[in-house]
Amino acid sequence: MIKGKKIAIVTGATGGLGREFVRLLLKEKNVDEIWALARNEKKLSRLKEKFGKRIKIYSIDLSSVRQIKCFGEELHEEAGRKNLEISYLVNNAGFAKFCSYGDLSVEESLNMMHVNMDAVVAMGLVCIPYMKKGSHMINIASQASFQPLPYQNIYSSTKSFVRNYSRALNVELKEKGICVTAVCPGWIKTDLYKRAEIGARKATTKYVGMVTPDKVAKKALKDAKKCKDISIYSLFTKISHIAAKLLPQRMMMKIWLKQQNLDDE
Ligand SMILES: NC(=O)c1ccc[n+]([C@@H]2O[C@H](COP(=O)([O-])OP(=O)(O)OC[C@H]3O[C@@H](n4cnc5c(N)ncnc54)[C@H](OP(=O)(O)O)[C@@H]3O)[C@@H](O)[C@H]2O)c1
Numbered sequence: 001m002i003k004g005k006k007i008a009i010v011t012g013a014t015g016g017l018g019r020e021f022v023r024l025l026l027k028e029k030n031v032d033e034i035w036a037l038a039r040n041e042k043k044l045s046r047l048k049e050k051f052g053k054r055i056k057i058y059s060i061d062l063s064s065v066r067q068i069k070c071f072g073e074e075l076h077e078e079a080g081r082k083n084l085e086i087s088y089l090v091n092n093a094g095f096a097k098f099c100s101y102g103d104l105s106v107e108e109s110l111n112m113m114h115v116n117m118d119a120v121v122a123m124g125l126v127c128i129p130y131m132k133k134g135s136h137m138i139n140i141a142s143q144a145s146f147q148p149l150p151y152q153n154i155y156s157s158t159k160s161f162v163r164n165y166s167r168a169l170n171v172e173l174k175e176k177g178i179c180v181t182a183v184c185p186g187w188i189k190t191d192l193y194k195r196a197e198i199g200a201r202k203a204t205t206k207y208v209g210m211v212t213p214d215k216v217a218k219k220a221l222k223d224a225k226k227c228k229d230i231s232i233y234s235l236f237t238k239i240s241h242i243a244a245k246l247l248p249q250r251m252m253m254k255i256w257l258k259q260q261n262l263d264d265e
Pocket of ligand 1 (some may be wrong): 012
């Protein structure tokens, strides 16, 4: 029998957190190749230059179901040719906008939902058939999933979806021996803010407890290997998690608004 090729798929691989997953997954024994997905071709090429020939790059807009289906067809063909197995699927691509509900067009609002939620579901459905016992799906949610966040209302809602969806899917996939982990980081030092800060009158501006992406990715991978359904890095984020369980959501929103100096109008 031909030895199968074991791959890891990382979406948003060119971003701060995605790149760290690529770096770490290259060291894994059960990963022969990493398929790196994002839109920007130049950044993808730079990623390949940096990490070498075990990286296969795909320029794809994950807000498009059509493009995800095309990717699925390519995966199917490749799987047929090379007896492919997906050891890791890291659904990491995502973005935020720090503003009020009325600062975004209908298209911009829905685009965030497509990338942050729909793509996670679609990529999962496309990839699960090639995942085996011991494979991992790592879905990047956020600390923003713990409670409703005014002035990040869509972003926090999309991340709540990712967290709940991942944990429920983890239960369903137990029979196949596939683990799903929802990663819930607090503020991470990445380029997310370049896209999120749009100069809105009312917006998030205080980034308490910011950490570097390498730490988040390392903890996420460690937790995934233990088949934990949720991964939280840093004491600050863990405390927020507990607080969100104990305190009424209305109170959590008030604390958030106060912390962000958004409670004065
Ligand atoms: N930074 C934080 O404070 C923080 C906190 C909690 C959770 N997170 C989550 O962590 C994940 C990674 O974000 P990051 O902080 O590393 O941000 P980042 O540096 O901006 O990276 C985002 C990545 O997603 C890709 N991406 C964005 N839109 C895409 C689309 N339509 N199609 C395909 N790829 C797309 C980007 O590449 P292209 O632009 O080339 O497509 C990039 O590779 C996100 O899900 C984010 O919500 C971040």
